[in-house]
Amino acid sequence: xxxxxxTRGKGTASAVPNGDAFGWRSALALRFPALKELxxxxxxxxxxxxxxxxxxxxxxxxxxxxxVNNLGHRMMCVCGCNQILLECNHVGCSYSDRMRxxxxxxxxxxxxxxxxxxxxVQKYGxxxxxxxxxxxxxxxxWIIPYLVLALGIVMTAVIVRAWRSKPLLAHPAAxxxxxxxxxxxxxxxxxxxxxL
Amino acid sequence: MTALxxxxxxxxxxxxxxxxxxxxxxxxPEKTRLxxxxxxxxxxxxNLRDLNFxxxxxxxxxxxxxxxxxxxxxxxxxILSEMERIQQNAALRATKIKTTRTIR
Amino acid sequence: MSQIGSxxxxxxxxxxxxxxxxxxxxxxxxxxxxxxxxxxARRAGIATFAVIFLAALVLVTxxxxxxxxxxxxxxxxxxxxxxxYKFATLxxxxxxxxxxxxxxxxxxxxxxxxxxxxxxxLFAYASVVIAAVQIFFLLLLNFAAHPFALxxxxxxxxxxxxxPLLQYPEMVIHPPMLYLGYVGFTIPFAFALGALAxxxxxxxxxxxxxxxxxxxxGFLTCGIFLGMHWAYSVLGWGGYWGWDxxxxxxxxxxLTGTAxxxxxxxxxxxxxxxxxxxxxxxxxxMLSIFGTxxxxxxxxxSVHAFAQSSIGDWFVAFLGIIFVVCLVLYLLNHKHLxxxxxLESLVSRESSFLFNNLLLLVxxxxxxxxxxxxxxxxxxxxxxxxxxxxxxxxxxxxxxxxLLLLTAIGPxxxxxxxxxESLRRNFMFPLIGALIVGSILVAFGMKPWQDQSYFxxxxxxxxxxxxxLTVISExxxxxxxxxxxxxxxxxxxxxxxARRNTRRYGxxxxxxxxxxxxxxxxxxxxxxxxEKEMSFGDKLTIGPYTLVCETYTEDDNAxxxxxxxxxxVYKRGAKIATMTPERRFYKASQQTSTMVANRSTLxxxxxxxxxxxxxxxxxxxxxxxxxxLVMWIWIGVWIILAGxxxxxIPNEQAQAVAARVAAPARLAQAEPVxxxx
Numbered sequence: 001x002x003x004x005x006x007t008r009g010k011g012t013a014s015a016v017p018n019g020d021a022f023g024w025r026s027a028l029a030l031r032f033p034a035l036k037e038l039x040x041x042x043x044x045x046x047x048x049x050x051x052x053x054x055x056x057x058x059x060x061x062x063x064x065x066x067x068v069n070n071l072g073h074r075m076m077c078v079c080g081c082n083q084i085l086l087e088c089n090h091v092g093c094s095y096s097d098r099m100r101x102x103x104x105x106x107x108x109x110x111x112x113x114x115x116x117x118x119x120x121v122q123k124y125g126x127x128x129x130x131x132x133x134x135x136x137x138x139x140x141x142w143i144i145p146y147l148v149l150a151l152g153i154v155m156t157a158v159i160v161r162a163w164r165s166k167p168l169l170a171h172p173a174a175x176x177x178x179x180x181x182x183x184x185x186x187x188x189x190x191x192x193x194x195x196l
Numbered sequence: 197m198t199a200l201x202x203x204x205x206x207x208x209x210x211x212x213x214x215x216x217x218x219x220x221x222x223x224x225p226e227k228t229r230l231x232x233x234x235x236x237x238x239x240x241x242x243n244l245r246d247l248n249f250x251x252x253x254x255x256x257x258x259x260x261x262x263x264x265x266x267x268x269x270x271x272x273x274x275i276l277s278e279m280e281r282i283q284q285n286a287a288l289r290a291t292k293i294k295t296t297r298t299i300r
Numbered sequence: 301m302s303q304i305g306s307x308x309x310x311x312x313x314x315x316x317x318x319x320x321x322x323x324x325x326x327x328x329x330x331x332x333x334x335x336x337x338x339x340x341a342r343r344a345g346i347a348t349f350a351v352i353f354l355a356a357l358v359l360v361t362x363x364x365x366x367x368x369x370x371x372x373x374x375x376x377x378x379x380x381x382x383x384x385y386k387f388a389t390l391x392x393x394x395x396x397x398x399x400x401x402x403x404x405x406x407x408x409x410x411x412x413x414x415x416x417x418x419x420x421x422l423f424a425y426a427s428v429v430i431a432a433v434q435i436f437f438l439l440l441l442n443f444a445a446h447p448f449a450l451x452x453x454x455x456x457x458x459x460x461x462x463x464p465l466l467q468y469p470e471m472v473i474h475p476p477m478l479y480l481g482y483v484g485f486t487i488p489f490a491f492a493l494g495a496l497a498x499x500x501x502x503x504x505x506x507x508x509x510x511x512x513x514x515x516x517x518g519f520l521t522c523g524i525f526l527g528m529h530w531a532y533s534v535l536g537w538g539g540y541w542g543w544d545x546x547x548x549x550x551x552x553x554x555l556t557g558t559a560x561x562x563x564x565x566x567x568x569x570x571x572x573x574x575x576x577x578x579x580x581x582x583x584x585x586m587l588s589i590f591g592t593x594x595x596x597x598x599x600x601x602s603v604h605a606f607a608q609s610s611i612g613d614w615f616v617a618f619l620g621i622i623f624v625v626c627l628v629l630y631l632l633n634h635k636h637l638x639x640x641x642x643l644e645s646l647v648s649r650e651s652s653f654l655f656n657n658l659l660l661l662v663x664x665x666x667x668x669x670x671x672x673x674x675x676x677x678x679x680x681x682x683x684x685x686x687x688x689x690x691x692x693x694x695x696x697x698x699x700x701x702x703l704l705l706l707t708a709i710g711p712x713x714x715x716x717x718x719x720x721e722s723l724r725r726n727f728m729f730p731l732i733g734a735l736i737v738g739s740i741l742v743a744f745g746m747k748p749w750q751d752q753s754y755f756x757x758x759x760x761x762x763x764x765x766x767x768x769l770t771v772i773s774e775x776x777x778x779x780x781x782x783x784x785x786x787x788x789x790x791x792x793x794x795x796x797x798a799r800r801n802t803r804r805y806g807x808x809x810x811x812x813x814x815x816x817x818x819x820x821x822x823x824x825x826x827x828x829x830x831e832k833e834m835s836f837g838d839k840l841t842i843g844p845y846t847l848v849c850e851t852y853t854e855d856d857n858a859x860x861x862x863x864x865x866x867x868x869v870y871k872r873g874a875k876i877a878t879m880t881p882e883r884r885f886y887k888a889s890q891q892t893s894t895m896v897a898n899r900s901t902l903x904x905x906x907x908x909x910x911x912x913x914x915x916x917x918x919x920x921x922x923x924x925x926x927x928x929l930v931m932w933i934w935i936g937v938w939i940i941l942a943g944x945x946x947x948x949i950p951n952e953q954a955q956a957v958a959a960r961v962a963a964p965a966r967l968a969q970a971e972p973v974x975x976x977x
Binding site: 088136152156 | 538539542544639642643644645646651654655661662666669670677680681683684685687688689690691694695699
């Protein structure tokens, strides 16, 4: 059942920096198509942007094992184990082995990331992608948390402002402020009793 | 059969524990204004002590310290003065009762 | 045996019902009769514990006696299961774990009802709330998920065994810890609801519940991290957190509970945020019920979840009832939750707590949202989607970093308002320290512009350093003041400082533990792995390590058969260890599981998995992970625990003061608080 694995390539073990434990690099790759939109900018801005993007992604999209690693962390094993494809470790899991081979094949074919993922979606259904895509209703999944954060910050700011400006409603058990000679006497007492 | 017997004994034991000589649950008096004030005083005192401590630790500039200290002390003073009023009233009432008794 | 268990459950239900109704009557009616009824209700609550304990004891005994006529025992145990795991059958399936929930709740209730003299009225209210929650679980046990249900048809000879993933020492303590955490949030909830119902004057109830909340939080923290450690050492995928719905279920009440622990200080010290805190603890409790539901009802698919069952409806109904009760009591009594002080400045400890709460709640919401989104998507667009680790990491890491920033700043802000001068004075040292560490890391090759994950790692470590320096500066400054007074050296002074204000300095130690953990998390950006089919003498190199396969062995016992590899480990040419990754095949359940060999050091874990044999060549496959800094996570948890325990010890000063002020309680009989209307 278990034949060649992506990271094993041609029989030799290769240590792939698996820097995507938190999916950061994949997140970056998602934004990669944005490069196309840069055409309208001035040449200078374009080359600056290109340079910085190239630097940022030079680890993300170089060799094919790295691409396999990246894509493999953006998909799930569909056997029902709920694990990321490259982290599924059941012996004899008939899905993950086959899927990994398919992934390596796709990368070797030279398919780009989108095509590869699309191929997997066609074959295994939408649940194969590990996180919601950025299209249609699925975009809501990404927007809502940020929206809630933004709304929360605004709400907190509004509440803070309201608190600072509005007078307090009287608490049913409020204490009357002390006045006159009492005030000084008791202040002195408080001072005495709390001195370190 | 033994199971049945055991269940019966269990029930009886539980009922005995619950209902035999249970005494009373004293919920105690409603909390008085005075004890409420005492708690408030403790809280304000703690804030004051913390403030003093932070000042001595060099966390607060002099101006901040003085203004916060005075407002906390005012709060403490209000509480202390109400506490004293309540205690005086209570003492007054106690002496009144005493005097009426001695007159009789 | 099973009849005794079934009967005990019924009896417990009757006792809990009596404890609830009797307690309610005693609170509602005044007079000598109701006082007697109140006492019997309290005792009924205590007896509930004894009877539920008996039921649990019967179930465990049946596991030990191999009584497979009980369906639950048949499904979760077998004859050759080692004894400690027979104990674990109690919480390894749906019915058993509900019984366990109920048992722990009654145990908490037992302690509470014994200690009722602290504040009899408040405790009576709390006892009624607990009895109500208890009734729900006992109804569930008696009528929806009966643990003593009998097998139909002919008696099987042997059970199908405990899930092999659960046959690991930590699995014996992880669920109890987690459950103690989940269940424990019932206690602060009960006190809060009770305080609201009785219009408790003042904030003393928070003082009373504080320790309960901290114990609960400590248990939940332990439970979560034990689960992580278990996942790391048993599941064998080289990670510790997979954002599984069940993991999320435990994280959510932890996040709101953490928020509560912080914001409650504002209520205690300044009489602010009372409404907010009330709802925070209500939601924490509802989330822990919701978490139990997620685990138990099969609402979302998960490795941990059990088969689809009808008990989800019960939970939904229960959650609805809780919400309505909380809402009604709130609407009736919200006047008493009015704030006593105004927020004076945006730059103050108060507002830092507000933002801390905001971030924790946003994190909690994100987790909830991600967990439920597959369901939502199914309803809205008819297609299922997966919401896995990439989503949660991407959304939560920025929030976590902001939270870490607040952890660094918050303790340095003064209550009420902080001037720029004071900010500069306190913040300079941690900020400079963080910048120095950051530039050293960049100089040593951690280039944040190379990869987003490096950027996040660098930020994490810099912020962590900042938090650590904040904590250290707080200790040193406080220690100096004490030292000036007493003439002790700085360490003795710092110790005395911690003893004087255990909660504050215990809290700082917890922050320090979080720092250590977060550094461990940041290490994961630099994980490596390698995999190879290895026969005798083959070598595999990863980082500075070389593994040489020496031999393969097999073994067999009644419970499982196992295969393992013996690997020699060399680091830069010198032999440093022998490692034996193992794979087991459990006979009763016909399932395999891995036993990871892990060589853990402060710098990195060398984590070796025996993945199985290539069916064609017969050669074993070995997968090796090199995970930096993982040990820091486990060390951090110990620090957090130490801090939590310190925070639970009463202050030295407070003890002395309490002894002095015990006297003038006699005058306190007169006027009731003006808050009675």
